[in-house]
Amino acid sequence: MANFDPAYMKTMGFEGGYGDDPNDAGGETYKGISRVYNPSWSGWKVIDAKKSELGFPKNLDTDQELLANVKSFYKANYWDVNLLDSFTEQDVAEELFDTGVNLGVVRAATFLQQSLNYLNRNGSLYEDIVEDGKIGKKTMKVMGIYLEHDKPTYLLKVLNVLQGMHYLSYMKKSPTQEKYTRGWFSRVEISKK
Numbered sequence: 226m227a228n229f230d231p232a233y234m235k236t237m238g239f240e241g242g243y244g245d246d247p248n249d250a251g252g253e254t255y256k257g258i259s260r261v262y263n264p265s266w267s268g269w270k271v272i273d274a275k276k277s278e279l280g281f282p283k284n285l286d287t288d289q290e291l292l293a294n295v296k297s298f299y300k301a302n303y304w305d306v307n308l309l310d311s312f313t314e315q316d317v318a319e320e321l322f323d324t325g326v327n328l329g330v331v332r333a334a335t336f337l338q339q340s341l342n343y344l345n346r347n348g349s350l351y352e353d354i355v356e357d358g359k360i361g362k363k364t365m366k367v368m369g370i371y372l373e374h375d376k377p378t379y380l381l382k383v384l385n386v387l388q389g390m391h392y393l394s395y396m397k398k399s400p401t402q403e404k405y406t407r408g409w410f411s412r413v414e415i416s417k418k
Contacts, residue, residue: 226311227318229304233296236323239412243272243282248401255285256295257326268294299326306330307360313369314377320384323412328391331358340383341367350374381414389413 240257251259255272271291275284285291303325304310312318317337325333335358342353351370354363371380392410396403 226313227309227315229300229310229322231315232304232309232319232322233299235319236299236326239323240326243285248404250402258295258298263298266298268298303330307334308365311365314372316381317368317377317384320381320414324384324388327412328388332391334358334360334364336384336387337368338364339387340380341371343383344371344375344379385413 237256243255245253250261252261254260255268258266258268260266260269268291271288271294272285275281275288278284304322307321307325307330309318309322312321321333321337324336335356337360338354338356338358341351341364342356345351345353345367351367354367368380389410392413
């Protein structure tokens with residue numbers, strides 16, 4: 226079964242610390258948690274209190290309670306919601322987790338379902354599944370069938386192609402977002418397995 230801790234550490238390598246970029250649709254963020262999309266997260270009270278202290282924002286990274294809050298937020302909202310503990314392939318769980326953090330858990334789940342549909346060998350392995358953005362018993366069953374017949378490599382490649390296509394499409398609609406291209410594409414990994 227997949228393990229949250231290495232996935233979390235890998236994703237935190239992309240997320241960084243505190244930011245308040247006016248061009249970022251997420252607005253003020255801490256370790257990737259957006260105030261715009263998560264205004265009720267309890268960590269914002271701690272961050273707001275620390276803004277008046279000397280050494281802000283570096284003082285955030287030494288607050289162990291805040292750091293534990295960040296980790297539990299990600300576990301509940303980005304790992305558990307997509308049943309990633311149940312995944313047998315750590316690489317696939319890590320990919321879904323990171324994509325969920327960056328693009329939303331529904332989009333990550335939809336990418337998985339689309340990928341599985343592209344890889345079903347025209348329905349000879351299993352029938353297409355509904356691409357509803359919810360990982361449940363049917364998605365897990367189909368992924369198990371896929372993994373009995375193929376390496377996770379192809380699944381990871383299709384997931385990354387869908388992720389990359391999303392970034393390109395988003396930048397075409399919003400050219401100001403091109404400044405994030407290198408950061409976004411550092412998250413698109415092509416498996417070497």
